[in-house]
Amino acid sequence: MTPLHRLRVNPIACEAHGMCHELLPERISLDEWGYPILDGAPLDPALLDHARRAAAACPTFALLVERRQR
Amino acid sequence: MTAPLLPVAVAGPSLDWYLTRSTGAVALLLLSVALALGVADVRRLGTPSWPRFVLDALHRNASLLALVFLLLHILTAVLDSFASISLLAAFVPFVGSYRPFWLGLGAVAFDLLLAVILTSVLRQRFGQRVWRVTHWLVYACWPIALLHTLGTGSDVKSAWLLALSVCCLALVLAAVFVRAFAGFTREGARTRGLALGGAFAFALFLALWLPSGPLGSEWARRSGTPSALLGHSASRSRIVVGP
Amino acid sequence: MSAHESVANYSPARARDRDALVARGAPGLPRLLAGIPPRGALPLEQHLALHGPLPSLGRRGSGRALVGARRGARRGDPALIEEVERAGLLGRGGAAFPTAAKLRAVAAASRSAIGRARPLVVVNGAEGEPASAKDRALLRSLPHLVLDGALLAARAVGAREIQLGICESAPTALDAVSCALAEHARVRGGGADGIEMVLRPVPPRYVAGQESALVNHLSGGPALPTFTPPRPFERGVRGRPTFVCNVETLAHLALIARHGADWFRELGTPEQPGSALVTLRGPLPHPGVYEIEHGSLLTALLDAAGGLAAAPRAVLLGGYAGAWIDGSWLSELVLSDAHLEPYGASLGAGVVAVLSADACPVAELARLTRWLSSQSARQCGPCIFGLDAIATAFEQLALAGVAARGSVRNVRVSGSAGRDAHRTADASHGRAAIDRRLRALAGLVRGRGACGHPDGVARLVESALEVFAPELDEHARRGPCTACARPSELPAPKATPTPVPRAAAPIPPSR
Numbered sequence: 001m002t003p004l005h006r007l008r009v010n011p012i013a014c015e016a017h018g019m020c021h022e023l024l025p026e027r028i029s030l031d032e033w034g035y036p037i038l039d040g041a042p043l044d045p046a047l048l049d050h051a052r053r054a055a056a057a058c059p060t061f062a063l064l065v066e067r068r069q070r
Numbered sequence: 071m072t073a074p075l076l077p078v079a080v081a082g083p084s085l086d087w088y089l090t091r092s093t094g095a096v097a098l099l100l101l102s103v104a105l106a107l108g109v110a111d112v113r114r115l116g117t118p119s120w121p122r123f124v125l126d127a128l129h130r131n132a133s134l135l136a137l138v139f140l141l142l143h144i145l146t147a148v149l150d151s152f153a154s155i156s157l158l159a160a161f162v163p164f165v166g167s168y169r170p171f172w173l174g175l176g177a178v179a180f181d182l183l184l185a186v187i188l189t190s191v192l193r194q195r196f197g198q199r200v201w202r203v204t205h206w207l208v209y210a211c212w213p214i215a216l217l218h219t220l221g222t223g224s225d226v227k228s229a230w231l232l233a234l235s236v237c238c239l240a241l242v243l244a245a246v247f248v249r250a251f252a253g254f255t256r257e258g259a260r261t262r263g264l265a266l267g268g269a270f271a272f273a274l275f276l277a278l279w280l281p282s283g284p285l286g287s288e289w290a291r292r293s294g295t296p297s298a299l300l301g302h303s304a305s306r307s308r309i310v311v312g313p
Numbered sequence: 314m315s316a317h318e319s320v321a322n323y324s325p326a327r328a329r330d331r332d333a334l335v336a337r338g339a340p341g342l343p344r345l346l347a348g349i350p351p352r353g354a355l356p357l358e359q360h361l362a363l364h365g366p367l368p369s370l371g372r373r374g375s376g377r378a379l380v381g382a383r384r385g386a387r388r389g390d391p392a393l394i395e396e397v398e399r400a401g402l403l404g405r406g407g408a409a410f411p412t413a414a415k416l417r418a419v420a421a422a423s424r425s426a427i428g429r430a431r432p433l434v435v436v437n438g439a440e441g442e443p444a445s446a447k448d449r450a451l452l453r454s455l456p457h458l459v460l461d462g463a464l465l466a467a468r469a470v471g472a473r474e475i476q477l478g479i480c481e482s483a484p485t486a487l488d489a490v491s492c493a494l495a496e497h498a499r500v501r502g503g504g505a506d507g508i509e510m511v512l513r514p515v516p517p518r519y520v521a522g523q524e525s526a527l528v529n530h531l532s533g534g535p536a537l538p539t540f541t542p543p544r545p546f547e548r549g550v551r552g553r554p555t556f557v558c559n560v561e562t563l564a565h566l567a568l569i570a571r572h573g574a575d576w577f578r579e580l581g582t583p584e585q586p587g588s589a590l591v592t593l594r595g596p597l598p599h600p601g602v603y604e605i606e607h608g609s610l611l612t613a614l615l616d617a618a619g620g621l622a623a624a625p626r627a628v629l630l631g632g633y634a635g636a637w638i639d640g641s642w643l644s645e646l647v648l649s650d651a652h653l654e655p656y657g658a659s660l661g662a663g664v665v666a667v668l669s670a671d672a673c674p675v676a677e678l679a680r681l682t683r684w685l686s687s688q689s690a691r692q693c694g695p696c697i698f699g700l701d702a703i704a705t706a707f708e709q710l711a712l713a714g715v716a717a718r719g720s721v722r723n724v725r726v727s728g729s730a731g732r733d734a735h736r737t738a739d740a741s742h743g744r745a746a747i748d749r750r751l752r753a754l755a756g757l758v759r760g761r762g763a764c765g766h767p768d769g770v771a772r773l774v775e776s777a778l779e780v781f782a783p784e785l786d787e788h789a790r791r792g793p794c795t796a797c798a799r800p801s802e803l804p805a806p807k808a809t810p811t812p813v814p815r816a817a818a819p820i821p822p823s824r
Contacts, residue, residue, distance in 0.1 A: 010540045011693035012763045013198075017113060022121040031757055035694040057123050059113075061198060 003067045004042040007051060011035075014062035023054035036063070086150035091225065093143040095234055098219050100136035101183070102238035104129055105212050106245035110252075130190070137187055140180060169294040172221030175214050182211035212242065213272055220276075221293055226284040239276065243269050341580045344588050345564050346604045349454050354489040357496040360457040367461050368570045389420045389471035397469075397566060399574035401586045406437055406522070406559030407632065407662040409650065412566065415556060418546040419470045422554035432472045432554040435531060435545075436463050436563060438479040438486065439515045439522035441688075442632045443804040444664045447590035448560040450602040452479060452486035455564070456493035460510070462563025465570050467508050470556050474509050478527050481514035519633075519688035523764045524557045526690070537690040538764035561590050561663075581607035585649045589660065595667025595802070596623035607660075611646040614665065623669040627780050629803070631661025633685060634769020636776035640670070657776055666803055673796035674781040675788045677803055678774075679704070679711040684805040685770050696767045699758035703774055706751050710788045711797060744789035751778060 007027060009020075016034035026047060029037050043051055043065070055063040107129040116122035144160045155173065159166030161181065164174035189196050189204040219235060220226055246269040250262040283289065291297075348355055348363045355363075398413035423432040436459065440448040451459055463475045479487055491512055513531055520526050521536040528549045530536035549555025558566075565587060569577050578586040585607040591614070594600050598619030605614055611628070615621055625640035636658035638646065646652070650659045668674060686700035755774045758767035778785070787794060 010763075011695065011761060012538075012540050014694060016694055017122060018116065019113075019121075019123040019126060022116075022123050031695065033694055033698040035698075035761070037757075037761070056194070057126065059126070061194070 005045075005048055005051070006040065006042055006066050006068060007038050008064045008066050009036050009038055010062045010064065013060045015060055017059050019057045019059070020054045020063045023057055024050050027051070028054070084150055084152065086146045087152055089146040090143055090150060091231075093139045093146060094219065095231065097136050097139035097143050098215055098238055099234060100132050100139060101212060101215055102241050104132035104136055105208060106241045107132060108208070109242065109245040110248045133183075133187060133190075137183060140183065144180065167296055169222050172218055172293055176218035176222060179211050179215040179218055182207045182214070186211065209268075216276075220280065220284050224290070226289070239273060243273060342588060342606060343604050344568060344580075345451070345455070345458065345561070345590060346602075354454055354456050354493060357457055357493070357500050360455075364458070364461075364568070365571055367464065367567075389423075390469045391420075393465060393469045393570060394420070396574050397569060400569045400577040401574075401584075402562065402565055402569060402577070403585065404559055405561040405565070405589060405663065407634070409659070409661075412558070412562055415546060415558070416466065416469050419554045419556040422547045423471060430554065431474075432470045432556060433474040433476065433550055434463055434467045434470070434472050435527060435550065435555055435557045436475065436477040436479075436560060437522060437524070437527055437557055438477060438483075438490075438560045439527055440480055440483070440560075441517065441519040441522040442634075442662050442664065443519075443806060444592060444594060444629075444632055444666055445662050446592045447602045447663055449480070449483050449486050451560050451564055451590070452483070453489045456489045457497075458564045458567050459490075459560050460493055460497060461567035461570075462558075462565070463510070464508060465566055466556055466558060466563060470554075472556065473507055475511070476531055476550065477510065477512050478515045478531060479512065480517050480521075482517035487512070487514060518690075519685070520690050520764060520766055523766075525764065527557060528555055537692060538762075538766075540763050582649050582651065584651050589648075589663060591648070591660070591663040591665050593618055593665050593667075594804075595625070595628075595665075596621055596669045596671075597667070598622065605648055608647060608649045608652070611648055611665070612644055614648065615643075615667075621667065623671055625667045626670040626672065626674065627668045629664065629666040629668065629773075630658040632664040632769075633681060633773060634765065635659070635661045635664065636772055637780040638776075639780050640667075643667075657772075668802055671796060672799060672802050673711075673794055674777070674784045675707065675711045675794075676797045676799075677801060678777055678781070679707040680801055680805045681803060682707050682770065682774070685766075685773075689766060690764070693762040693767075695758050695761040699754055699761075699767060700770055703751060703754050703758075703770060706747055706754070710747060710785060711793075744786055747789065748778060748785070 007024075014035060016030075018030055018034055018036075020036055021028045021030045024047065027038070027043070031037055048065070051065050055061075055065050107125070112125045112129070113122045116125060147155050148157050148160060155166055155168055159168075159173060159177065161177055163177040163181075164170050166173045185204055186207055189201050193201045216235060216238065219231070225231055246265050250266050284293075286292075343349075348359065394413050394416045397416065398411075402412040403409040404412055404415070419432050423430045438448050438452050438459075440446075463477070467473070467475050477490060479490060481487070494510055494512060497510070515521050515527065515530055516536045518526075518536055520538060521530065523538050524545050525539045525541055526536050528545045529539050531550045545555040545557050547554060549557065565577070581587045588604050588606050591603050591605055592601070593603055593614060597615065600618060603614060603617065625643055627637050627640050628643060628646070629635055629637050630653065636656070638653075638656050638658055642656070646656075648660060648665075653659050668677065682700070682704040686704040689696045689700055691697050751774055755771040759771040760768060762768070784794070
């Protein structure tokens, strides 16, 4: 089976810079304090590059793109 | 006369010499812009038309562009036959024969900038901790670069370079001010005090040093220009142009 | 077996002699609390006389003395793990995770890793939950039972080191354990097992008992949770596979190894076998730590404690991360997770706290949520800001009580909502708005921290909104009630309001 990718955030490292939401608004929204809300569903393959870019842009590397075999 | 002016014969400074000075100046300006953007933490000023990732990229790209101009600056300085600066002197501080101390400062600034940029580009490899600690080196890199400009630059007394240096200083001071007082409160009062104090102390030092130093008499000799080159200072500013 | 008889009791508040304890016990009980001395700790000789010697490697309930332990220590003990699996022992720290599965995971992790992969055992005696006292009671009075369990766990996974993480604000427990360790060394001979046991005090924070926080502390860092994966069973203290286990679970383990899985399953339900310790609080003559059989009636427990002295408004099950159940359902409540699930509750850390009808639930909740907010590790934004907002919302409802009364201890208002709270709002509008706000906040903090702390608060809040709707309405409509100024029934150490940092301003939406 093709590996599924999921977004995860390390809540300890996250400092609410908000760039992840700017770069991947389709899957990441921000709560009233600026912290990301993820739904945990698998990533659309079309969004994978955007997700990787969002993860690279995070100043604290809090956003993670994880691969799971499912 | 309709024919374009051509520098047919140039007495003293070559094209490289002009390039060195101009690329150096641009590098200093870009470095100051990058530092100011970083210090002021412009990321938090995001708006819908200026998103944070764009502001973040401004800082990154300014520093990368500064590195490009810095490399050109070094290349043209080495190629220039006037002052015989070896390639080694560009990277290893204080080994050159031309104004060794002030040129050496340039080498130091370059090494520091290279370390900062490498760790930033390869941040995922090096890890967050290494990146954070190394990044603090910019606070040494920039003042050293400015001192190098003022100490090595042969036309430090000219208005344009002085104006540029003052602009760069003002830019960085303004950024420190903004960061300290705009209320982004991750730092404590002690850090803010330290930053402001350090910035103004540096400005004060420059104000006191410049008149007796680079702007004073016989700076070329005092700064370590080899005596063989000393006589050329008068003709350096003139280009003979042929028809 | 009649559910009414299946309770034995131990009350730390009253001295009871040993014979009376045993005589009152129902068939099968007490198990853990057998032989509990009225004062002080049960010495090693009496412990061995009561329960028998620690089983040797690979043999179940054989009564043989410790033999060949060192040789077998590196291999681990799969037979013991199998026995625990047959017994169906679940963790008693709150998560109810199958203990055998955890043992297997640690044993497997230590086999698969190379280099310094020797596992270790951590005894979790942190008990940061203020309402719970069972772990403390075990450590204080029956430390050898816990040490036996730790030794067996170490043998099961092939560990040679045990670290006992005990709350530093429980000096009697610390003393009892260190005396027990000294006795152990003296009687069994130092190092005869080849297993080293170290006592490590742990700060009294609420989150310090969380698995990764405890491991973090024992590794030399702060007693704060870390981002998982990797979980402690793979990489724990100093990077080694670590078996972290609650004090009570280890006590059960010590008895299972002696008497077998079938014996363990003689009590309890098929999904939740055995007995358990609960901390009973409320308007009762004899609150305290009791041992119950899983699947027994709550009313039987209350009767054993002397019966309720006041009408129950509600009962909080599990702990401050647990759930409220309305008092009118008290008589039908059965103490097992399967029976409690439809009510949205579980046994959790074993806290059974009855709130009397005389108390003001709104004031209690304001105190509780403010304390829980102060106990945040302050590492994750949603927890820092979300819990503060929840506490502020409850204080907003209870605040009018403070203003009218002049002073209610432990109710402090912080945050921007505090300044707004004095504004009188339209009652029904305000009530509905606060309800919506609290539900939204509960949903917003759930699952977004590095540990389960915000999830626990969310559960507490959501169940409170259901159960205490009448009182919340009253407060919104009429302001403070006469009960607001009563001393708190639920223990919440004074919460010093820690300043909440200003949140980074989120970008306005671009579309």
